Amino acid sequence: TSAGERAAQTPSLPDRVRIFVLGAGFAGLGAAIKLDEAGERDFLVVDKGDSVGGTWRDNTYPGAACDVPSQLYSFSFAPNTEWSRSFSPQPEIHAYLQRVAEESGVLDRFRFGVTVEDASWDEQDRVWQVTTSAGTVTADVLISGSGGLSEPKLPEIKGIEEFTGEIFHSARWNHDYDLTGKRVAVIGTGASAIQIVPEIAPKVAHLDVYQRTAPWVIPRNDRTYTRLERLAFRHLPFVQKAYRRAIYWGREAYVPGFTLQPKLAAPARAMGLANIAKGISDPALREAVTPHYQIGCKRILISNTYYPALDRDNVDLVTDGIVEVTPTGVVTADGTEREIDCLIVATGFYTTDQPIAHHVKGRDGRTLADVWAEHGMASYKGTTTAGFPNLFQIVGANTGLGHSSMVFIIESQIAYILSALEQMKQRDIVAVEPTPQAQAAWNADLQRRMRRTVWSTGGCASWYLDEHGRNTTLWPRSTFAFRALLRRFDLEKYVVTTASDAPA
Numbered sequence: 001t002s003a004g005e006r007a008a009q010t011p012s013l014p015d016r017v018r019i020f021v022l023g024a025g026f027a028g029l030g031a032a033i034k035l036d037e038a039g040e041r042d043f044l045v046v047d048k049g050d051s052v053g054g055t056w057r058d059n060t061y062p063g064a065a066c067d068v069p070s071q072l073y074s075f076s077f078a079p080n081t082e083w084s085r086s087f088s089p090q091p092e093i094h095a096y097l098q099r100v101a102e103e104s105g106v107l108d109r110f111r112f113g114v115t116v117e118d119a120s121w122d123e124q125d126r127v128w129q130v131t132t133s134a135g136t137v138t139a140d141v142l143i144s145g146s147g148g149l150s151e152p153k154l155p156e157i158k159g160i161e162e163f164t165g166e167i168f169h170s171a172r173w174n175h176d177y178d179l180t181g182k183r184v185a186v187i188g189t190g191a192s193a194i195q196i197v198p199e200i201a202p203k204v205a206h207l208d209v210y211q212r213t214a215p216w217v218i219p220r221n222d223r224t225y226t227r228l229e230r231l232a233f234r235h236l237p238f239v240q241k242a243y244r245r246a247i248y249w250g251r252e253a254y255v256p257g258f259t260l261q262p263k264l265a266a267p268a269r270a271m272g273l274a275n276i277a278k279g280i281s282d283p284a285l286r287e288a289v290t291p292h293y294q295i296g297c298k299r300i301l302i303s304n305t306y307y308p309a310l311d312r313d314n315v316d317l318v319t320d321g322i323v324e325v326t327p328t329g330v331v332t333a334d335g336t337e338r339e340i341d342c343l344i345v346a347t348g349f350y351t352t353d354q355p356i357a358h359h360v361k362g363r364d365g366r367t368l369a370d371v372w373a374e375h376g377m378a379s380y381k382g383t384t385t386a387g388f389p390n391l392f393q394i395v396g397a398n399t400g401l402g403h404s405s406m407v408f409i410i411e412s413q414i415a416y417i418l419s420a421l422e423q424m425k426q427r428d429i430v431a432v433e434p435t436p437q438a439q440a441a442w443n444a445d446l447q448r449r450m451r452r453t454v455w456s457t458g459g460c461a462s463w464y465l466d467e468h469g470r471n472t473t474l475w476p477r478s479t480f481a482f483r484a485l486l487r488r489f490d491l492e493k494y495v496v497t498t499a500s501d502a503p504a
């Protein structure tokens, strides 16, 4: 394409908006719909991808599906009557989000194919200057919905750049590459890998699965909805509501306690062991996949097909550590080199060290990464941060869940942000940021609760923990408590600047 054509393809952005929303996943789309509903029309949503959907647009690997029940995986204000199964495959979730976006009438304020490069708070004018690949936008308020698991993390393995075969990350699947009859390696045995392995195993000539830590995998109680159920979802909304409530409360009543009481996890552990016994015939392989840490310490995975896939003749589980990747294969600590045509890295995402944190600059030009360097990722209520006026993060520090739906958390945060914007309007407030005291108290309480959980005491390393072993990613209490705490914007915990205050 010529420079002229490229310019024509670059979306045009307004110079100024009241609210800049970064990201068009569940968070950004949900925020846009709720802003619009509240009468706030002056906003812009920018996303580097080509459609709404966020993680459900980017993760298109074979077998990609959600391990949170379908009924919990839609906006409360836009129930999806079309789910085909109890756990939804990725294309259905992406299609749902696209449908919601189209029906909501907010898409005219979305710009796709635009990357946010930098965002800086301008203390003089009390605005955010957001630099994007399509120009700079000035905004009073910045809402970030950039996602907690959106930046693929490649493993740091000697020689990996010199590999001459096909290589890609699970979240950037190369659909143009045909795996049929190829020698393939998958690095990682997390939620992504265990969905990929059973899908590709029957196709490839040979598959090596590189396991560093055996995960706990319990059965996936997935089924297609019956015709009757689907009709009921469509025509009798109370039926779907009842399903949703039962699943929500079932999980809420049991699972948060489980993180504190290993005894409560005994049935899940038994299910994991039975899943191994059922899926794998070879005793040595059974032993190799049996985890040696407390269940729940890492995310609990669900699959009926992962263990049987490992049991196949054309699949090898490799537990020796990887020391090097050569141009044609993978070398393990025992000196063996396994030759391959394709290397799939299912090694997860940047979580406690989000790249975007280096590009969001608050007061005094300090980035989020600067501020977090010493004590780790932190915020007030997972949403606002001292030193970063008018920055609202959706799915910020300590908002992640293992047991329930992030959509519930996202909607709670959106309600909090809308309450903030309304109070700002009513009182002529131009900038808010949490007091350092409020933020410190919030985090002290979180970290005190964390110390007793299986995530800290379960004897594993996980993406939940930062380099200092602090859990700065998960919410340790019930989702119900989270919602209650964010119901109203608590202005009394904030430093407030009004329009009549002298400029800084």
Ligand code: N01
Residues within 6 Å of the ligand: 065, 066, 067, 068, 149, 155, 156, 157, 170, 187, 188, 189, 190, 191, 192, 193, 195, 210, 211, 212, 213, 299, 322, 346, 347, 348, 349, 461, 462, 463
């Ligand atoms: O990533 P992960 P993921 N050498 O970080 C291994 C959500 N999700 O993409 O355990 C060798 O969990 C690493 O080994 P170890 C869900 O929240 C949901 O799978 O660290 N191995 C691990 O096995 C999930 O938790 C769904 O020892 C290396 C794997 O790579 C989160 O996303 C589906 C390595 C990474 O696992 C992330 O899942 C998919 C190295 N250098 C994702 N580096 C569903 O809803 C890493 N590993 C179903």
